[in-house]
Amino acid sequence: MRDYEATHAAIEAVWRIESPRLIAALARITGDIGAAEELAQDTLVIALEQWPVQGVPDGPGAWLMATAKHRAVDLVRRRARYDQKLQEVGRDMQAQAQAFGEPDVDEMDDHIGDDLLRLIFTACHPVLSAEARAALTLRLLGGLTTHEIARAFLVAEPTIAQRIVRAKRTLADRKIPFEIPAPGELTGRAASVLDVIYLIFNEGYAATAGQDWIRPELCAEALRLGRVLAGLMPRTIEVLGLVALMELQASRIPARTSQAGGPILLTDQDRRRWDRLLIRRGFAALERAGQLDAAPGPYAVQAEIAACHARAASVEDTDWERVAALYVVLAHLAPSPVVELNRAVAVGMAYGPARGLEIADTLTGQPALDGYVQLPAVRGHLLAELGRLDEARAEFIRAAAQTSNERERSIFEARAAACREGSG
Secondary structure (H helix, E strand, O other), rough: OOHHHHHHHHHHHHHHHHHHHHHHHOOOOOOOOHHOOOOEEEEEEEEHHHHHHHOOOOOHHHHHEEEEHHHHHHHHHHOOOOHHHHHHHHHOOOOOOOOOOOOOOOOOOOOOHHHHHHHHHHHHHOOHHHHHHHHHHHHOOOOOHHHHHHHHHHHHHHHHHHHHHHHHHHHHHHHOOOOOOOOOHHHHHHHHHHHHHOOOOOOHHHHEOOOOOOOOHHHHHHHHHHHHHHOOOOHHHHHHHHHHHHHHHOOOHOOOOOOOOEOHHHHHOOOOOHHHHHHHHHHHHHHHOOOOOOOOOHHHHHHHHHHHHOOOOOOOOOOOOHHHHHHHHHHHOOOOOHHHHHHHHHHHHOOHHHHHHHHHOOOOOOOOOOOOHHHHHHHHHHHHHHHOOOHHHHHHHHHHHHOOHHHHHHHHHHHHHHHOOOOO
C-alpha cells in the first residue's frame, strides 16, 4: 500500500511540473489547445495505470512527453493526410515526411522556438476577454485547478470554469494558429501576457492552496517566460519592470521557509539568505527600464517597491515612506482594493499602525475583497500593534478560516494564540 501511495504521489508531483510542457508541445503538434489538454490528460491516465505496476520510469518527464507525442501523432494521422495537416498547422511547419508520413514534431518551429511562450501568446489571444486569457493560461501553463484560479481572481469557481471552457471553444472555432505574433504585433499583445506571467509567479510565490507555502517551480517557470519575453521585447518598459519585480521577489524564496517547510514572513526573514544573484539581476532589469524614454507602468512601480526592500538590511532600515508613496502612484496607475490594502501596511510601518488601520477599515465593505484572506490578516496585524488583542485575535481566526493553504493557516493560528496569551 505504501509503495502504491508513493507511486501516486510521484505521479502527481511529476504531472504538476510537466503538464504545461506537455500541453504546449501537444498544441504545437495538433494546433488545437483543447485537444492538447485532452491528450495530456490521457497520458496521465496511462501513467496512473502503468506506473504502479511497472514502477516509475527513470525519466518520468521524458516518458510522459514521449507517450503524449505518440498519441498526438496518432491523432494527426486520424484527422487527415499529411499534406492536409500541413495546411492546418501553418507556414512554419517543415515538409519533411517520415516513414509513415506523419509530421516531424521536432521540426515545427518559429522565430522564438519556445513551445511554452507560444502557448501563452495563443492563450492570451485578443479574441478572448482579458479574464479568459488569464484563466486559460493559468490552467494550461500553471497547472492550477479551477478552484485555485478562482481564488487568484477573487471570483466564483463556476465563473472560472465557464471562462476556461468558452475560451478553448473560441480558440478552436476561430481557428487561432498556435504561434508567437509577428514582431509588429507583439507590443499590443504583451500586456495581457505580462498579467498572466505575474499571476503564475504569484501562485508559486504564495500558493493559494495545499500544504506548501511556496511552489518554486511555478516561480521559475514565470521567471523563464519573463526573461524570454524581455529578450524578445528589450525596449518595453513594462516587460523589464515585470522581470525586475519577479527577480527581486524570487530572491527572497530561500528565506521564506524554515528547514521544516514552515513559512517565514518578510519581517522575520534572515536577509543574508536572500539570493544576491537574483537581486543583481533585478536591479539590472530595473536600471535598463529606467534608461528607456517611457513612463513607468504598474510593474515598473512594483519593481521599485521591491527594490526598496532589497536595498534595506532590515525591516527597520526600509524606506517605508518611499514605499507608501510608491503605492499611491501604483493606485493611480492600477486602482485596486488590493493595492490599497498593501498601502495600508506601508503606511502603518511609516506613520504608525493607527494610520494604516484607517485605510484598512475603509476596505472591509469592498465586494472584491470578500473572502480575501489578507484583509483580516492585515487588520489583525495592525490591531495587535495597537494593543487591541481581542479584536486582533478575531481577525486572525477569520483569516485562518478563509485560507486554503495549510502553511498560511498555521501562521494565522499562531498569531491568534499569541493574542490570546497577550503577546500579540
